[in-house]
Amino acid sequence: MQCGARAFGTNLISEDGRKAQFNTPEAKKFWTWLYDIHNTYGVAIAPSGGTVNEAFLSGNAAMVVSGGYLQYAFQQKKDLDFGATAVPKGPSGARGSMTMGDGYTVTAASKVKDVAWDFVKWMTNKDAGIIMCGIGLCGARPDVIDDPKVKGMGMQPLFNRLVGEGMPYLGPANLRVVELNDVSRQVMGPVLTGTKPDDQFLATANAQVQQVLDKPRA
Numbered sequence: 001m002q003c004g005a006r007a008f009g010t011n012l013i014s015e016d017g018r019k020a021q022f023n024t025p026e027a028k029k030f031w032t033w034l035y036d037i038h039n040t041y042g043v044a045i046a047p048s049g050g051t052v053n054e055a056f057l058s059g060n061a062a063m064v065v066s067g068g069y070l071q072y073a074f075q076q077k078k079d080l081d082f083g084a085t086a087v088p089k090g091p092s093g094a095r096g097s098m099t100m101g102d103g104y105t106v107t108a109a110s111k112v113k114d115v116a117w118d119f120v121k122w123m124t125n126k127d128a129g130i131i132m133c134g135i136g137l138c139g140a141r142p143d144v145i146d147d148p149k150v151k152g153m154g155m156q157p158l159f160n161r162l163v164g165e166g167m168p169y170l171g172p173a174n175l176r177v178v179e180l181n182d183v184s185r186q187v188m189g190p191v192l193t194g195t196k197p198d199d200q201f202l203a204t205a206n207a208q209v210q211q212v213l214d215k216p217r218a
Helices: 002-007 025-040 052-057 070-075 113-123 126-133 156-163 177-192 199-213
Strands: none
Touching: 002 025, 025 177, 025 199, 052 070, 113 126, 177 199
């Protein structure tokens, strides 16, 4: 949702992570577009159609919006001829995106902290980065994405270029990411199945999201 909204010139929460912005004029344009591709034009698959993976691999979707991590999964289907391109820029002139990363940690309860720490260091080095690129989990290390082995990996050159264009991740100040995502899907899900995102609907949805952002830090 955030990537789509950014293509229309807005974020769904404020930059400080404290204010919901689901009902700004720009956001309303995004929600209306989302409603239209599902309900007015019928060009987007219904939520009941399964995951992105399932819809594409079963032949029920001609195109999917996803990340480079699905390249490896798609390559496992024999004789599947597919390609990738960047999503188009939106009305704002921006290509909506969000750059995120994974974190590796050693818990306080670990009984082998030294060994665990050695593993974390290996998981974040160049060699591991190249291996992960081969299964579609290429990171943003310049020495990895610039490596000759990686540059020749299928569609990786496209993904490498897009990493440099990615907009920063924006999350809730109270760190309630999972709760925010769950509530966002819950309140905006009806838009995909026929509920028009009029002013009253968006005001109610925005208020529900704001309730999550107003909670104390998780």
